[in-house]
Amino acid sequence: MTTSVHDTSVHTELGRFTDHLWERTAVLRDAIDNLEFLRRLGDGTLPLDVFRVYIEQDALYLAEYAKALALVASRAPDPQSAAFWATSAATAAVVETSLHESLLTSGALPESEAVPAHSQACLGYVSYLTATSATESYAVAAAALLPCFWIYADVGSRLAASAHDVLAVDPSHPYAQWVTTYDSPEFQESVVTARRLVDAAADAATAEQRAAMVRAFVIATRYELMFWDTALHPQPWPAS
Numbered sequence: 001m002t003t004s005v006h007d008t009s010v011h012t013e014l015g016r017f018t019d020h021l022w023e024r025t026a027v028l029r030d031a032i033d034n035l036e037f038l039r040r041l042g043d044g045t046l047p048l049d050v051f052r053v054y055i056e057q058d059a060l061y062l063a064e065y066a067k068a069l070a071l072v073a074s075r076a077p078d079p080q081s082a083a084f085w086a087t088s089a090a091t092a093a094v095v096e097t098s099l100h101e102s103l104l105t106s107g108a109l110p111e112s113e114a115v116p117a118h119s120q121a122c123l124g125y126v127s128y129l130t131a132t133s134a135t136e137s138y139a140v141a142a143a144a145l146l147p148c149f150w151i152y153a154d155v156g157s158r159l160a161a162s163a164h165d166v167l168a169v170d171p172s173h174p175y176a177q178w179v180t181t182y183d184s185p186e187f188q189e190s191v192v193t194a195r196r197l198v199d200a201a202a203d204a205a206t207a208e209q210r211a212a213m214v215r216a217f218v219i220a221t222r223y224e225l226m227f228w229d230t231a232l233h234p235q236p237w238p239a240s
Contacts, residue, residue, distance in 0.1 A: 016195075016199050017213075018198055032151065032221075033158075037229060041159065041179065043162050044163075048110050050232055052112060055104055056104065057118070057122045059104070063093070065129060066089045067133075068130050068133040071133035073085035073089060084197065085142075088190065119234065119235070120237065121227045124223060124226075129145065133145070136216070139205045139210075140209065141216075142197055143201070143212075146198050146217060147217060150191050150195065151221065153187055163175065167180070
């Protein structure tokens with residue numbers, strides 16, 4: 001038994017498996033919390049064109065994320081779990097995408113004639129989630145999907161405080177409106193359910209599968225960091 005598998009088993013016995021995932025990614029999450037992009041998003045100083053690029057990338061991400069959620073729903077071990085992942089897929093594909101479209105077409109953001117294309121971070125993230133959801137076990141796939149729920153909610157809850165201050169000055173501020181949606185009770189409740197399902201999957205998994213779940217959660221958390229950071233500090237594709 002490797003050290004990583006042993007450590008995961010110990011944490012599973014002493015506390016929730018998802019608590020171990022959270023502890024395991026503390027350094028990455030600290031880096032996320034300190035991103036200039038998120039700081040300026042929260043205080044409303046992010047340039048409008050940067051925010052538009054971010055929303056465009058997030059819309060591209062959501063379209064593929066919904067497919068990954070649907071794949072996991074089709075492989076869930078029980079109807080209740082399947083219903084949660086399927087409902088989340090529908091929310092990503094319809095509700096959240098509609099919010100992004102309204103931001104892009106409201107006139108609040110600069111117009112752009114360029115057709116949005118996946119950034120390196122966006123394409124890497126969605127490709128990883130889709131491949132994991134299609135080829136790995138249900139437990140590993142669920143662990144890979146969890147950061148998008150949990151880290152978004154964690155970041156959103158802290159950004160919401162500064163967003164409310166921005167809204168007090170400008171009730172129509174697009175950043176503040178967007179941030180507050182991810183601190184809603186409904187979104188926070190979805191994190192509670194997603195964590196519970198990942199914990200249940202870990203309980204039924206082997207030690208090797210739990211180690212793979214940790215790796216998947218870490219990789220997805222890395223992509224969360226890269227996705228946000230490259231909105232303000234893009235990494236252009238090689239010229240073609």
